[in-house]
Amino acid sequence: MxxxxxxxxxxxxxxxxxxxxxxxxxxxxxGAALDEAAVSPTAIVVGxxxxxxxxxxxxxxxYIAARLGYRQAETHTVESDEASGGAALxxxxxxxxxxxxxxxxxxxxxxxxxxxPDGVEAGRANGLDVLREAGFGFGVSVAxxxxxxxxxxxxxxxxxxxxxxxxxxxxxxxxxxxSFMSWALSEEQYAxxxxxxxxxxxxxxxxxxxxxxxxxxxxxxxxxxxTVRVIGSAGISIEPGIWRPVLELKLPAAxxxxxRALDQAGLTTKAISLFELHDSxxxxxxxxxxxxxxxxxxxxxxxxxxxxxxxxxxxPAWTFGGHKARGHTxxxxxxxxxxxxxxxxxxxxxxxxxxxxxxxxxxxxxxFGSTAFTxxxxx
Amino acid sequence: xxxxRLWRQQPSNIRLLGSRCRSCGVLTFPERVRCAECCSSELQxxxxxxxxxxxxxxxxxxxxxxxxxxVPYVAGLVRLVEGPIVAAMITDIEPDKVAVGMRVxxxxxxxxxxxxxxxxxxGYKFRPVAHHD
Numbered sequence: 001m002x003x004x005x006x007x008x009x010x011x012x013x014x015x016x017x018x019x020x021x022x023x024x025x026x027x028x029x030x031g032a033a034l035d036e037a038a039v040s041p042t043a044i045v046v047g048x049x050x051x052x053x054x055x056x057x058x059x060x061x062x063y064i065a066a067r068l069g070y071r072q073a074e075t076h077t078v079e080s081d082e083a084s085g086g087a088a089l090x091x092x093x094x095x096x097x098x099x100x101x102x103x104x105x106x107x108x109x110x111x112x113x114x115x116x117p118d119g120v121e122a123g124r125a126n127g128l129d130v131l132r133e134a135g136f137g138f139g140v141s142v143a144x145x146x147x148x149x150x151x152x153x154x155x156x157x158x159x160x161x162x163x164x165x166x167x168x169x170x171x172x173x174x175x176x177x178x179s180f181m182s183w184a185l186s187e188e189q190y191a192x193x194x195x196x197x198x199x200x201x202x203x204x205x206x207x208x209x210x211x212x213x214x215x216x217x218x219x220x221x222x223x224x225x226x227t228v229r230v231i232g233s234a235g236i237s238i239e240p241g242i243w244r245p246v247l248e249l250k251l252p253a254a255x256x257x258x259x260r261a262l263d264q265a266g267l268t269t270k271a272i273s274l275f276e277l278h279d280s281x282x283x284x285x286x287x288x289x290x291x292x293x294x295x296x297x298x299x300x301x302x303x304x305x306x307x308x309x310x311x312x313x314x315x316p317a318w319t320f321g322g323h324k325a326r327g328h329t330x331x332x333x334x335x336x337x338x339x340x341x342x343x344x345x346x347x348x349x350x351x352x353x354x355x356x357x358x359x360x361x362x363x364x365x366x367x368f369g370s371t372a373f374t375x376x377x378x379x
Numbered sequence: 380x381x382x383x384r385l386w387r388q389q390p391s392n393i394r395l396l397g398s399r400c401r402s403c404g405v406l407t408f409p410e411r412v413r414c415a416e417c418c419s420s421e422l423q424x425x426x427x428x429x430x431x432x433x434x435x436x437x438x439x440x441x442x443x444x445x446x447x448x449x450v451p452y453v454a455g456l457v458r459l460v461e462g463p464i465v466a467a468m469i470t471d472i473e474p475d476k477v478a479v480g481m482r483v484x485x486x487x488x489x490x491x492x493x494x495x496x497x498x499x500x501x502g503y504k505f506r507p508v509a510h511h512d
Contacts (some may be wrong), residue, residue, distance in 0.1 A: 047500065122443035131388065131409060133466045135501065136490060137446040142454050143438035153479075197439040197454070239415070243464045245458055246435060 001264070002201050003093050004378070006228040008037030008102075008216035009339045011102045014327030015180040016113045017210040021364040022048070022096045026064045026109035029212035033105060034068065037216035042104040043074040043095050047088030048108070049081055049331030049366075053123040066106060074101070080279060081127035084108065085213070086364025086373025090235050096219045108335030109212035115134050120208050124330070127367045129240055141205055143368050144281040146199035151249055151283060152199065156300030160200040165282040166203050166324055171186020172311065174320025175351040178326025180209045198370075204282040204326035215334035215342065221359040228274035228342045232265030232376030234258075245287060253372035254278070254365060262361070265376040269293050272376075274344055275317040275358040276337035278365035279324045288363065289317070316354045319344060334364030334373065343379040380493055380500050385425040390424075391500035397463065397483055397508065399425035429485030431465070432456040438474040445491040453477050457505050471506035482508040 013026055020028070026046060034041070046061040057063055061075035074095075078310025080087035085108035092104040111198075112120045112142065125139035152159055165187055173179035193203035208317060221227065234257040238244075245251055269292060277292070278287030286300035294315050295303040303309065309317040320326050320340040323333050341360035342347045349357075360377045383384035390396040391409030396462045404499075408427060415421050436455030447451070453469040455477070469477055470488060483505035492504040 058447040118444040197443045
């Protein structure tokens, strides 16, 4: 079943945009998506995680709509932590499939670099349990460090083998002009990067950065051949808490939402041409690969070390560099994934093209894996 | 930190007060108004003893704002003897001496720094039991 067609896409470079504010970035990406689409959306959904926390605009979508030239529109601003981009797309699909609108503009936007890194880390930490975790000195890097520690102890993997997840992402980002970290990452650079929380190094984390990505979605099939269909969508939240991924090394929300979205699409993981998963850190990337069944438990790092995840591999993943190296635009990252998957399916991915890409699985996670949105796209 | 919020959180943060469900007996930390297991709203306050076991830990070098003055600090997950898992800093021990499986007990400490006009935030941390006797 076609849940929607992606008829226009746009994105800014992911990085440090000193001369652009949050609304400007969203307008740049949203405007590009509108320019590509032959229809005029009557609703705008904006995904953003930290705008309120970092002191930017609230009710963001209203201001973006006005700056895009709308005199009126239905607007929604969606916040689901780092899964906000995926949540925004799902909200747009709901508006379309309820029959409320014929075309919706979805934008993910984030602007963390005005704030010093400890402030961004605190803002991100508030996506964890404020009463039990963030309020006691636990941020997403701390959670990732605990999960890495348990992963190393449980599976007996070498600490240095997390390098393969980062190195893989950087190889693809090096081909992508719009990525934040468009260079190859050497084993030495990785090993020498400073500790954030032992054993989590700077190079284990996806760097928070600015950016916006957008798509126009319609229910009606467009006249042109150049359409990308959304054929599966699922959103699931489970009982929050860092303890489950840390102690059980599982992401049940990621697993279940992928399974539901694939069922709806009538596909299995084997039939998917490429994967855009939530690699907010090397350990989240590894646990995501295991959650959707691309790797057995404890085998994800080995999978990343080989060719399987490369553009020419059996399961191409993070084809434009993922959050790790394209840059982690937090609440916008879910929409970057969608735009990148759409480029692949249109055959417009340039040097990052996966040959004959037919289907893509895109997954966006929030609150350290407690919230998951998965979409399956097809050409 | 707002004073009203701090005041409300004191029973859990200072005394490790949680809830026991009168209907199904499940223990939760911190306090709840509705049992997530059986949906009963018949909950009573439950005082945790503060003894537990360290399950996993890390030494933090780059902290979120509010915790920067405490680095390096040890953050870990503690399983209370009554069952619930608590995320907390581990204190009164050098980071390289911290061992998984260590028996720990709750102590009250300053938790985070705030502005000059803000109240000082106190709450639980855990320390090795051996340091106590």
